[in-house]
Amino acid sequence: MSNNPASQRAGCFIEDSDAFDTALRRWTLYRTKTAAAVVQVACGEDFITTVRFATQRQIPLVVKSGGHSNGYPSISKNNIVVDLLFTRNVSVDVEKGITVADRGVATGDGIKAAGKVGGEIATGTCNAVALISATLGGGVGPFLDLRGYNVGIIPSVRAVVVDSSPGATHVLVAPPECNPGLFWTLRGTGHLCGIATEATFVACPWPHLMCHSNFVFQPGHAPLVAKTMGKRVWKGSTGGRIVFCSPPPEKKTQVLSPLWYMGASKEAPSRFVYLLALSRFVHLRRLPYQEHSPPFDSVGHTRSYLNLNDSSAHICAYEGRKTLSAFRMHLLPASACASALEWYRYFLTHNPHSATTHMLIEIYSMNADRKSYPDGTNTAVSKGFRNVECGAIPFAWYDIEDLDEVCKQFASVIKETLLQGDDTRLGRAAYLNTPGKSEDAANVFGNDIPMDKS
Numbered sequence: 308m309s310n311n312p313a314s315q316r317a318g319c320f321i322e323d324s325d326a327f328d329t330a331l332r333r334w335t336l337y338r339t340k341t342a343a344a345v346v347q348v349a350c351g352e353d354f355i356t357t358v359r360f361a362t363q364r365q366i367p368l369v370v371k372s373g374g375h376s377n378g379y380p381s382i383s384k385n386n387i388v389v390d391l392l393f394t395r396n397v398s399v400d401v402e403k404g405i406t407v408a409d410r411g412v413a414t415g416d417g418i419k420a421a422g423k424v425g426g427e428i429a430t431g432t433c434n435a436v437a438l439i440s441a442t443l444g445g446g447v448g449p450f451l452d453l454r455g456y457n458v459g460i461i462p463s464v465r466a467v468v469v470d471s472s473p474g475a476t477h478v479l480v481a482p483p484e485c486n487p488g489l490f491w492t493l494r495g496t497g498h499l500c501g502i503a504t505e506a507t508f509v510a511c512p513w514p515h516l517m518c519h520s521n522f523v524f525q526p527g528h529a530p531l532v533a534k535t536m537g538k539r540v541w542k543g544s545t546g547g548r549i550v551f552c553s554p555p556p557e558k559k560t561q562v563l564s565p566l567w568y569m570g571a572s573k574e575a576p577s578r579f580v581y582l583l584a585l586s587r588f589v590h591l592r593r594l595p596y597q598e599h600s601p602p603f604d605s606v607g608h609t610r611s612y613l614n615l616n617d618s619s620a621h622i623c624a625y626e627g628r629k630t631l632s633a634f635r636m637h638l639l640p641a642s643a644c645a646s647a648l649e650w651y652r653y654f655l656t657h658n659p660h661s662a663t664t665h666m667l668i669e670i671y672s673m674n675a676d677r678k679s680y681p682d683g684t685n686t687a688v689s690k691g692f693r694n695v696e697c698g699a700i701p702f703a704w705y706d707i708e709d710l711d712e713v714c715k716q717f718a719s720v721i722k723e724t725l726l727q728g729d730d731t732r733l734g735r736a737a738y739l740n741t742p743g744k745s746e747d748a749a750n751v752f753g754n755d756i757p758m759d760k761s
Contacts, residue, residue, distance in 0.1 A: 317349040317393065330390050331371075342369070342386045349393040351478070354410075354504055355467060359476040361387050362469050370502055372411050372437035391437075399510050401426040405462070406508040412438045415616065417508075422613035427513035429454045433619040439506045443493060447698065449517070449615060451673060453544045453569055454509075464493045465505040478504070516609035517567055518575035524562040526648055532564055533644035535581050536672065536697075544569040545578040548671040549644065551651045558661065560652055572609055627706045630714035634722055635695040639670060647724045654717050664705040666714070668721060673698045699725050 320327040321344050330345040343366075348354045361368045367383070372391040391411035397420045399406045406428045408417060415434025421427050429450035431441045443464075446457020454460055463482040466489065469475070479501075481490040493503060524532055532549055550563040568575040610617070622629075651668055655661045673695050701721040703714040 317353050318347050320345045320347070330392075331388065341384065342388045343384060345388045345390055347390040347392055351394075351504055354389065354391075354394070354502075355476055355478060357387070357389055358467050358469065358502065362476060370410075372440055394504070399424050399426055399428070401510055401512055404510050406510040408438055408506055408508065410437070410439050410502075410504045410506075414438050414441065418613060418615055421510055421513075422611070425512060425514065426510045427612050428508045428510050429457045429460060430615070431457070432616055433623065434616045435619070435623040438508075439503050442506070442508075443503060447673060449546055449567060449569055450544075452546060457508075460509040461506050462509065463507040464490065464503050466493055466501040466503045468501040513612050515570055516572055516611055517569055517615060518572050518609050519565065519567045520579055520608075522564040522566070524564065526560050526562055526652070529562045529648045530641035530645045532562060533639050533670075534641045536564075536639060536670075546672050548669055549639075550670075551648055551668040553655055553661075553666070558655070560648070560655070562648070622704065625704050627704055628708070628711065629702070629704045630711065630718060631700060631702045632718040632722065633698060633700045634726065635673065636697045636699065636725060637695060639697045639725070643725050644670070647721055650717075650720050650724055654713070654720075658710075658713060660705070660707055660710060663707065664703060664710060666701075666703045666717065669700045669702065670725075671698050671700075672696070 318326065320330050322341060327345060330347060331341065346353075346357045348357060358368070360366075366387055367385065368387040368389055370389045370391065391409070394409040394411035395413070395416055397406065397408045397412045397416050399420045401421075401424050406417065406421060406426075413434060414430045414436050417428050417430055417438045418434065427450070429446065429448055430438065431446065431448045442457045442461060446459075448457060450457075463480060465478065465480050468477050468479055468489070470477070479486055479489055481493060483490045489501070493501060529549070529551075536547065536549060545566070545568050547564060547566045550565065551560065552563060553560050566579050568578045570578075647668060651666065654666060655664075658664060699721070701718045703710070703717060705714070
């Protein structure tokens with residue numbers, strides 16, 4: 308390690324050391340693969356030293372920044388895992404309109420730093436995910452309709468790259484005017500060409516509260532909700548989801564439709580008009596914990612930017628097994644939504660451990676702002692993904708190991724059900740994270756589908 312004072316927090320751990328298991332911990336708190344060593348770096352010099360050591364000896368390495376990494380399938384006994392837990396410096400300058408974040412900065416760190424000075428940076432929906440990693444993978448979050456994909460608002464990236472010959476390690480800063488090739492490559496396929504260690508994000512003043520309403524429908528009305536969602540009503544900083552869930556204690560299936568508006572509170576009711584109108588024709592009822600919530604014909608409640616992703620905390624803190632996948636769709640047919648709901652109820656009914664298993668399906672709007680890149684010249688997001696309207700996440704969390712295969716089957720069936728028809732299929736499974744014995748997404752989604760490891 309370097310002589311930098313920050314390196315006093317750094318360390319190298321092997322399998323027999325006390326800190327090894329802690330350093331390799333994933334967000335599932337479960338792993339099936341290990342490594343030769345874990346190196347926790349505390350500054351850029353440490354990172355460069357580690358990369359140079361590995362490349363000179365032709366040792367594969369995997370970067371971990373948060374425990375949500377989808378790079379875990381590539382870990383082997385001969386690998387080094389570079390843990391960026393301690394590289395979490397983040398600064399926000401609203402007047403200059405920039406945020407500078409280290410690779411280890413989580414989404415929650417960025418929200419906290421920006422919110423304290425009255426600003427915002429476009430982030431994802433889970434506070435525990437690494438900010439730079441999620442952004443270079445595309446970047447989807449509450450500001451999608453307002454700012455576009457988060458990857459489109461990074462003006463500069465600092466990265467470690469290695470020459471194929473003679474294996475020299477370099478640190479390059481890649482604004483588009485200096486290193487356009489590296490800049491656009493990092494923004495498009497950052498996980499393939501180098502390791503980003505720092506990024507600059509656009510920061511904007513943000514005086515508004517986030518307005519939120521949660522509609523609860525009977526299962527039979529799911530196609531009607533999907534049809535309403537298909538009208539592309541999520542415009543102008545408005546987002547929404549359809550959620551299939553079975554809350555305790557009755558475990559009866561509910562169809563939720565959370566809506567949010569990123570703007571002035573007085574404008575929110577007009578943004579929710581489609582589902583507000585829909586609620587007059589279908590029977591709505593509150594869940595037990597919503598008995599004292601505002602009427603369904605109101606905005607619901609407001610949330611500050613600092614509390615933007617609070618709802619993700621209880622899932623991330625769950626100390627058990629989790630299986631999550633995600634994929635994208637051009638649109639959501641009502642028939643596909645109804646079929647997915649039936650499969651969801653089937654898995655719950657035929658699962659003997661349903662009382663201890665939490666399964667849900669989230670289908671969320673992805674109507675990205677396209678004014679920023681009407682012809683595709685100012686974005687690294689591929690043309691197919693720029694026209695995506697919806698994303699879907701089958702998700703399960705549980706304690707029993709025997710449910711690993713059941714939950715992977717659940718993810719596969721839901722994908723096939725929702726992506727039916729040539730007009731909706733993107734032909735790509737975007738993400739899979741499972742604690743099962745085989746963590747290869749192809750085993751769940753099939754070898755004919757190219758995997759997007761972002």
